[in-house]
Amino acid sequence: MDPKEKLNELLLTTARQNASDLHLAVGRRPTLRIDGVLIPLQKEGVLTPETTENFVFSMLTPSQKEDFIKEKEFDFSYALEDKARFRVNVFYQRGYMAAALRLIPNQIKTIDELNMPPILHDFTKLSQGFIIVVGPAGHGKSTTLAAILDEINHTRTDHVITIEDPIEYAFTQDKCIISQREVRNDIYDFHRALRSLLRQDPDVIMIGEMRDAESIATAMTAAETGHLVFSTLHTNSASQTIDRIIDSFPAEQQGQVSSQLAATLAAIVSERLIPKINGGRIPACEIMISNPAVRNLIRERKSYQIDLVIETSLQEGMINLNRSLVDLIRKKEISLENAELYSLNPNELRILLERS
Secondary structure, three states: OOHHHHHHHHHHHHHHOOOOEEEEEOOOOOEEEEOOEEEEOOOOOOOOHHHHHHHHHHHOOHHHHHHHHHHOEEEEEEEEOOOEEEEEEEEEEOOEEEEEEEEEOOOOOOOOOOOOOOHHHHHOOOOOEEEEEEOOOOOOHHHHHHHHHHHHHHHOOOEEEEEEOOOOOOOOOOOOEEEEEEEOOOEOOHHHHHHHHHHHOOOEEEEOOOOOHHHHHHHHHHHHOOOEEEEEEOOOOHHHHHHHHHHOOOHHHHHHHHHHHHHHEEEEEEEEEEEOOOOOEEEEEEEEEOOHHHHHHHHOOOHHHHHHHHHOOHHHOOEOHHHHHHHHHHOOOOOHHHHHHHOOOHHHHHHHHHHO
16 A cells, blocks of 8 residues: 555554554564553554555655655644644654654643633633643644634634644634734744744734743743734743743843733643543633732742632632542542643642542
């Protein structure tokens, strides 16, 4: 069978099995990730270097192939006709090619369909500010951002600009103009896209991932100048996110960055996808909303005290991760074992459960 046909067959299997990812690696059978667990496709043969290379090259255009061979890794999106889209990273390991393909659902789910906290609806109504969605890779950050942006798309008349590498969810424009810019396809590079952002008359901006100090600075400046800005970071909590942002800058700039972040940050959403007792996964969240106490702690570089503010501000819509996990245990959605596995403080989790 032609490599492209065989690859498309594997991708169809990925979509039909409701898997989140397909992994292709030499010496292993093609492997799906379903509900967070890696499951080899037993009916498929073990991948050889030649087969894996054929699969990888069947997805790449000549210019993409050139970039991949030069850089040794490459990110792009791959469409399986009109059936499914995938975010793909191809890379080398031990001298052989490999690929990780993330399935991107065609339908953008709503905030409620994702079982996210209702407070996220409030974020879609803000006129300006900086909102960051954080968590480990593969735990729904992009999906949550897509749900928020799509609600804006259906309820406001704004110009939304996204900078993505690659584009994940494809939006169908409704009340908003949505300009989705993909690095390399629509713009020469990520930083050039950031520098030209504010000249394109945006109201709402989504930066797929903040990679460095320049992208963080651009996001904060955009929020400071009257825009609503969304982005993601690979961090585990609100306090860790604030530290990561400030520590991205040289020491002599950190005081100014702390003040700018305190002035612009609207909220941080930290999420984990927890395996459900009955199959599938459900999000557990930490929500931090910038109130005067939070802004003061950011300015004073006392982010370690933010957890206490979150814990004592439930009435403002804040919630810490352990309370979210306890709520899911009470509803019999998740097991205690999995809750402890994903908790950042299992001892506190057990204490909260005993009190409830």
